[in-house]
Amino acid sequence: MRQRVDGRKVRGERRRTEIIEATLRVIERDGVAGVTHRTVAREAGVPTTSTTYHFASLDDLLIATLISCARDMATEVYWMIDRARSRGSRGAEEVANLLAEALGPRRGRTMAEYELYLLAARRPELRPAARRWLDVLTSMVRHDDEVAFRVFLAGIDGLLIQGLIDDEPPTAEELRPVVDYLLKPR
Amino acid sequence: MRQRVDGRKVRGERRRTEIIEATLRVIERDGVAGVTHRTVAREAGVPTTSTTYHFASLDDLLIATLISCARDMATEVYWMIDRARSRGSRGAEEVANLLAEALGPRRGRTMAEYELYLLAARRPELRPAARRWLDVLTSMVRHDDEVAFRVFLAGIDGLLIQGLIDDEPPTAEELRPVVDYLLKPR
């Protein structure tokens, strides 16, 4: 008996999230350009019309994917910072490792995130979601050195973007001195 | 008599460059997603098949556009640096002004450049072209503090990307302290 209505609703939500996850995989593989109702449906293993049933349009699907992706990124970054802090280190090594990971094994995911990022540049309604991971980071640091923190965030973004057009991803060792310099206080 | 062959070639090249310029305008307006043979042809004022005649495929058109765009960007950045140097200043104000311009009046162009940038992330053959403006900058500075320079480049890229998802573009005055801090030596 226990909440059959919820059970049904949960099932519906599950489909939705499966489609969103499939969309993200498609973007990782082929980019936003590769996202169609049919490719997403095939990736998710659902009939084509299922994507149009759960999302009013392809645009809504992309928007939902960006929001989900940004939320994942934000929580991930949150725990990364938290872990680095609990170790008591200044975090330079941790940051270098994470950058190397984002440009190596997780390269597709990183590309997807920046493609959705640029999508937000053209659609104002997506910007709050795209800014979320920046906001999470901003909320975690003291505000007495705002300029230095903005420079740090910009540096991270720049290193990631530039790392994406390297022929082979930089290693954590190569990244380390750059991150060190970036974190060094003036 | 004088070089009829060149004359013909020039005319052919002219069509080509017109199509490339039209492609860039389309990307500025609607993004890479809006680029089709037909939209580009309409923008350039040429018949649809003209784009397929001068470029073997849509991909070739995008590649040619990226290369042209990167070359323009590189020469522009070159003269910007040169001007800043001749003024004897450290260039912080000049850089802040250029960033504000890139995020304000030239916002569409900046978006186009980063979309093509991300395109290069997925296609190795585009990467040399995408890296060109970085190379131009790199070749202009002394190599005795490479790390600092890499941080500077990453910072610029990050500030531009993040500025693209601001609801209203930052002014040169707002950018100034950040650029100042970014340029400050450790």
Added chain:
DNA sequence: ATGCTACCTGAACGATAGTCCCAAAATATC
């Protein structure tokens, strides 16, 4: 059982995409 509702899906429609084909025009070569 009988509706009622939310959930799901196969088939199909109209629009638009990339690209090919062929003839006309322009240009170069003899």
Added chain:
DNA sequence: GATATTTTGGGACTATCGTTCAGGTAGCAT
């Protein structure tokens, strides 16, 4: 001038796109 080559432009073919639609299925109240 005659011929060959390049360039141009209109039309059409096929594939795929987003989306609609009509119907099917499963849980729930009456």
